[in-house]
Amino acid sequence: MYFLRYEVLPNPNAAKLKDFGNTIALCWIRQAIQAKADLQARISIEQAGWEIRYLEEVYPVKREDYQPDHPAQRSCDIAEQKGEHIVFITVPKKD
Numbered sequence: 001m002y003f004l005r006y007e008v009l010p011n012p013n014a015a016k017l018k019d020f021g022n023t024i025a026l027c028w029i030r031q032a033i034q035a036k037a038d039l040q041a042r043i044s045i046e047q048a049g050w051e052i053r054y055l056e057e058v059y060p061v062k063r064e065d066y067q068p069d070h071p072a073q074r075s076c077d078i079a080e081q082k083g084e085h086i087v088f089i090t091v092p093k094k095d
Contacts, residue, residue, distance in 0.1 A: 019093055
């Protein structure tokens, strides 16, 4: 499994996201190869209405890497079951 963190912006055509500015996408992707994890994350992020500015970091992870009861453990669990878990940390758009 890989953890990837991207900086993203709302796609101008995604009306539901119009109030958001720079956003961070935190991704847990169940893939054994980094390039495949990156591709899967990019597809899912774009389908959710976001444009990727850049990949900030990527590294392999496992549930045991996190402290007990850390929210990332749940993200790992979801990714193990569903293949991925993506959390968007949004900020309001600046006028």
